[in-house]
Every structure is written in C-alpha cells, then in structure tokens.
Amino acid sequence: MTASIPGELLLRVMEALLCAMLVSFILSPLVKSFAYKIGAIDVPKDKRRMHKKPTPRLGGLAIFLGFLFSILIFARPFNMQLRGILLGSVMIVVLGVVDDSTPLRAGFKFLVQIAAALVAVYHGVVVQILSNPNVLSDEPYWFLGWASVPITVLWIVGITNSVNLIDGLDGLANGVSTISALSTLVIALLVSEAQTAIVMAALVGACVGFMPYNKNPAQMFMGDTGSTFLGFILATMSIQGLFKYYAIISFAVPFLILGLPMFDTLFAIVRRLAHGQNPMSPDRGHIHHRLIDMGLSQKQAVAALYVVSSILGLSAVVLTTGGAMRAMVFLFAVAVVAFFAARIVFPREIAETRHEKEAAEQTQRQEIELHPAVDADAQEETHG
Numbered sequence: 001m002t003a004s005i006p007g008e009l010l011l012r013v014m015e016a017l018l019c020a021m022l023v024s025f026i027l028s029p030l031v032k033s034f035a036y037k038i039g040a041i042d043v044p045k046d047k048r049r050m051h052k053k054p055t056p057r058l059g060g061l062a063i064f065l066g067f068l069f070s071i072l073i074f075a076r077p078f079n080m081q082l083r084g085i086l087l088g089s090v091m092i093v094v095l096g097v098v099d100d101s102t103p104l105r106a107g108f109k110f111l112v113q114i115a116a117a118l119v120a121v122y123h124g125v126v127v128q129i130l131s132n133p134n135v136l137s138d139e140p141y142w143f144l145g146w147a148s149v150p151i152t153v154l155w156i157v158g159i160t161n162s163v164n165l166i167d168g169l170d171g172l173a174n175g176v177s178t179i180s181a182l183s184t185l186v187i188a189l190l191v192s193e194a195q196t197a198i199v200m201a202a203l204v205g206a207c208v209g210f211m212p213y214n215k216n217p218a219q220m221f222m223g224d225t226g227s228t229f230l231g232f233i234l235a236t237m238s239i240q241g242l243f244k245y246y247a248i249i250s251f252a253v254p255f256l257i258l259g260l261p262m263f264d265t266l267f268a269i270v271r272r273l274a275h276g277q278n279p280m281s282p283d284r285g286h287i288h289h290r291l292i293d294m295g296l297s298q299k300q301a302v303a304a305l306y307v308v309s310s311i312l313g314l315s316a317v318v319l320t321t322g323g324a325m326r327a328m329v330f331l332f333a334v335a336v337v338a339f340f341a342a343r344i345v346f347p348r349e350i351a352e353t354r355h356e357k358e359a360a361e362q363t364q365r366q367e368i369e370l371h372p373a374v375d376a377d378a379q380e381e382t383h384g
Helices: 007-038 060-074 080-101 106-122 145-165 172-190 194-214 223-243 253-257 259-274 287-293 298-322 324-370 372-383
Strands: 129-131 141-143
Touching (some): 007 172, 060 080, 060 223, 145 172, 145 259, 253 259, 253 298, 259 287
Antiparallel strands (some): 129 141
16 A cells, blocks of 8 residues: 655644654653652662662653643644543543552552543544454454443553553663554554644654653653553554554554563463462563563663564554565564574673673672671671
C-alpha cells in the first residue's frame, strides 16, 4: 500500500512534536524541585533497584504537561474519544503523583486504572472488531459484541501496567514508549489519521524532551506517574489508531508495536505463578534484570532492548504497508542480523564488564584482608 502524506499534516505533526519536547524539557527541572518538596524520592532499598543513591521521581509529570500543552494547541477540535482518553489520563496522572510521593496499595491503584479505562470506554474508545489471526478461516473478522467492553478494559489496564513493569533501568520505559509511539505515528500518517498522528507526535516529543534527565545516569525517574501515563496513552491510542482500521491493518500490528512490554509482563506472570508467588509481587527476573546479570551494563541492556523494540515497530510498519508476508520476511531477516551482531559485539562487551567486576571484587577482597576487623564489624551489622 502506498500513500501520499499531506504536507500540511506533516507540518502540524512536527510542530506538535517540537512543542511537546520543548515544554517537557523546560519543565523537567521544575518538576524535579517539586519532587524533592513533596518527598517523591526513590531510595534504593533492595537488589531490584539499579541506582545507588536517592533519586527524585515524578518526571512523568513533565512528560504529561508537555504532552497536554501540545495537544491543547494542535489536536483541536477534540472528538468524544479523545476527550475520554484525556480524562482517563488525568486520573492516571493524579494517581501516579500521589503514589510516587506516598506509596498506595496495589489493589486501590488497580481499581483506579479500571475506572480510568471505563471513562475512555464510555466515550467510545472500544475494540469492537478484530482481524481473525486464523488466515484459513472463512470469517476474516471477529465481531466482539458484548465482550468488547471487558476486552478493551483488559487491554488498557494490561498495557498500562506492562509499561510500568519495564521501567527498571534508566531511560528504558521512556525510550521503548518513544519507539512505540513513533511506530504508531508512522502508521497513522500512512492511513491519513490526522488526530492520531498529532497525538502520537506530542507523546514522542514529550518523551524526547524528558530523556536528557532520564538517560543513564538518571537525574530523575519518571515514576509511576510517567510509566502508567505512557502505557495508558499507548493503549487507548492503539485502539483509536490501529484496532479500528481492521480492514487495513492486521490483528498483529498493535501486538508488534507493544510487544516488548507485553512479553515481559506475560513472562513475569508465568514465572511468578510457576514459583507459587503472587503474579503482582515484584521480583528481579525481568528481561532487563537478566541482561544485567549476563554481564551487560545498564547502557548496553537499554540499547539492546531499544533495538528489539525498534525491530518490532518496523515490522508493524512493514506489515501495514507491504502485507503479512513481507513483514514476516523482514522480521526474520532483521532477527538473524541482530543475532549475529550480538554474537560479534556483545561477547567482547560482556567480557570487559565481567573483567571490571572481577577486578572490583579482587580489590574488595584485598581491602578485607588488610582490614579484617572492619569487615567483621560490617558482617556483624549485616546479620544484626
């Protein structure tokens, strides 16, 4: 499928992106000061946290404000669906701000997320028809009927929490969300869906504007305010910009675009259930944790997951423009290239990282041998 993109739409998309990026970048230091004032600080208390010193969170508020400012200027007039999405996102952001300053119960947060999803559903953001993944079936589409509402709520709440769960390394959730939004933006442009394109451009810009403060070593985290907001917008806008074009875009497109956070969440649930744990209980078994344990640095792990997310996003775009066969060939070819590139590049990087760790451990052992009394005191404090 070929499509010519109107120049006026491209101009508005660029304006929306740049506006959101500028506002987000300018507001980030102010939000950082606000986070210190209300005590929204992430203190490393366990092995799951990769940072070593207290770091302010709440950076998602800068992302939200940059996004909202751009939307109010460039996405008007709002249709009913976009009103519902914005109302629901305000609920999610308020919940996130409170949770980042005073941690809330998981059950309460889950209920608020369901309520926010229902607000969007009430305003018409509903998955009503899905392309049938069974290509041999005589019925090309599934008409969901009464099941459309629970399936939509499950999708929105699931993606909202999926993005939250991958927010474990500096810049990871922000970058993956940027790539997902950019993929959706390209598809929206190809099908001439102007409002979806502008909304996604604003989201990309807001994320990029915050990135200088969030990249490793992070000056500020986005917190639940940012990760749940990004997940909510990506989930609801995927319904508006992807699912509703069931005659054009395959069933697989939104799952490809959001594939990384979805896989990590499903893997986490299965892993925890297999170990007899609560599927909502935190652990240190996410994909990014495993990459770190393999010997990659934070920057290397984030870069690797950026590549995976980009491959999935590009595959979704190819699927939209060239059909399922081209997308499958493209995905396979890129996966093979990425595999061999990783085999060539990462072993050396991992070896260097492990060598640095071994050197640090050796230095620590030497210090212990030189100061055994200090080490004994430290062990006594640890076991005490």
